[in-house]
Amino acid sequence: MTITALMPVYPRSGVRPVRGEGCYLYGEDGTQYLDFAAGIAVNALGHGHPHLVKAIADQAATLMHVSNLYGSPQGEALAQRIVDNSFADTVFFTNSGAEAVECAIKTARRYHFANGSPERHKLITFKNAFHGRTLGAISATDQPKMRDGFEPLLPGFDYVAFNDLEGALAKIDGETAGFLVETVQGEGGLMAGTPEFIQGLRKACDEHGLLLVLDEVQCGYGRTGTFFAHEQYGVTPDIMAVAKGIGGGFPLGACLATEEAAKGMVFGTHGSTYGGNPLAMAAGQAVLDVMLEPGFLDGVKAKGERLRSGLEQMIPNHDHLFEEIRGKGLMLGIKLKADAREFVAHLRDHHQLLTVAAGGNVVRVLPPLVIDEKHIAEAVEKISAGARTFVPAAND
Numbered sequence: 001m002t003i004t005a006l007m008p009v010y011p012r013s014g015v016r017p018v019r020g021e022g023c024y025l026y027g028e029d030g031t032q033y034l035d036f037a038a039g040i041a042v043n044a045l046g047h048g049h050p051h052l053v054k055a056i057a058d059q060a061a062t063l064m065h066v067s068n069l070y071g072s073p074q075g076e077a078l079a080q081r082i083v084d085n086s087f088a089d090t091v092f093f094t095n096s097g098a099e100a101v102e103c104a105i106k107t108a109r110r111y112h113f114a115n116g117s118p119e120r121h122k123l124i125t126f127k128n129a130f131h132g133r134t135l136g137a138i139s140a141t142d143q144p145k146m147r148d149g150f151e152p153l154l155p156g157f158d159y160v161a162f163n164d165l166e167g168a169l170a171k172i173d174g175e176t177a178g179f180l181v182e183t184v185q186g187e188g189g190l191m192a193g194t195p196e197f198i199q200g201l202r203k204a205c206d207e208h209g210l211l212l213v214l215d216e217v218q219c220g221y222g223r224t225g226t227f228f229a230h231e232q233y234g235v236t237p238d239i240m241a242v243a244k245g246i247g248g249g250f251p252l253g254a255c256l257a258t259e260e261a262a263k264g265m266v267f268g269t270h271g272s273t274y275g276g277n278p279l280a281m282a283a284g285q286a287v288l289d290v291m292l293e294p295g296f297l298d299g300v301k302a303k304g305e306r307l308r309s310g311l312e313q314m315i316p317n318h319d320h321l322f323e324e325i326r327g328k329g330l331m332l333g334i335k336l337k338a339d340a341r342e343f344v345a346h347l348r349d350h351h352q353l354l355t356v357a358a359g360g361n362v363v364r365v366l367p368p369l370v371i372d373e374k375h376i377a378e379a380v381e382k383i384s385a386g387a388r389t390f391v392p393a394a395n396d
């Protein structure tokens with residue numbers, strides 16, 4: 001037998017973390033890493049945040065899981081808190097981002113069904129999008145590396161270039177349900193939607209009775225310096241998927257919707273065994289206790305600006321390697337003139353800095369939202385040192 005016990009779908013690096021503390025991870029061999037990957041934008045409060053740890057420990061000892069067949073004081077309280085701080089009127093809790101996207105797709109289809117137009121089932125989605133790995137979510141992206149070999153996929157998606165408003169509008173037909181779009185693309189290469197694009201999609205939805213479905217699984221929950229990224233565009237969605245930072249490391253996601261958009265989601269139309277269980281709700285509350293504290297999100301924005309300017313300042317010194325800095329808040333990308341995976345490995349193996357590669361040779365810089373000046377300076381120093389010592393592999 002040559003297959004590993006852990007299904008070998010990930011090309012795992014040599015880093016084998018066994019402990020985390022604040023913004024640092026410690027490997028099996030004791031090596032300390034500055035963690036500017038944060039579990040891919042998940043560990044918003046860093047590692048071992050005392051408030052989150054205590055909330056989870058206390059809840060685990062009190063009541064971990066019950067069925068959604070019973071009343072949920074914990075779920076009602078967290079949903080209400082999210083409703084109070086967002087565009088949404090209602091929330092469905094999931095265990096992951098892909099499930100939140102699935103719920104968003106189902107909610108959009110069901111809306112038109114409830115309106116007596118079941119033929120309006122198609123979502124217009126965007127090139128290089130990432131919505132997760134379920135069959136529905138891979139159907140919503142045009143990326144062959146995620147789709148190949150899994151056909152037949154779910155019908156009902158059209159693909160248009162990201163930030164191409166004209167192209168998106170041209171795809172609207174009598175079967176269109178709406179648009180599914182990341183406000184800021186993560187995996188695809190840290191491209192922020194332009195204001196004209198995001199606002200134009202909203203306007204088209206209003207004009208044609210379509211739904212704007214945002215995937216803020218990565219860019220939501222404080223990552224870009226506002227609670228949700230769309231707040232910076234002056235528009236609100238009808239439906240939105242969130243996850244990643246929402247549980248600070250506890251598996252949790254959510255599908256948010258307006259009352260109108262959720263009108264088809266009646267008794268029996270959707271469900272989840274674990275979704276929104278008391279343990280997950282305790283984690284979700286603890287994250288919000290920290291994130292909604294006055295000044296926290298402004299702090300993310302300010303730290304994002306400082307990190308960005310630190311990164312921008314080193315471009316002229318390493319312009320053989322760095323092209324530009326992209327993104328918003330603490331969701332930043334360094335566009336390279338070399339292979340991003342190689343540079344991420346170099347930073348990891350030679351400078352003990354963890355980052356994540358994204359599409360289009362972009363290095364994703366996604367620190368915990370609780371970093372301070374010291375971590376920013378340390379990361380900029382490591383990236384600058386990494387750029388000096390990096391020798392790209394000859395690819396001929």
Ligand SMILES: *Cc1c(COP(=O)(O)O)cnc(C)c1O
Nearest residue numbers: 096097098130131132186217218
């Ligand atoms: C990570 C991600 C997902 C999928 O989340 P999972 O928890 O891995 O299922 C969906 N959309 C976006 C934008 C993401 O970044």
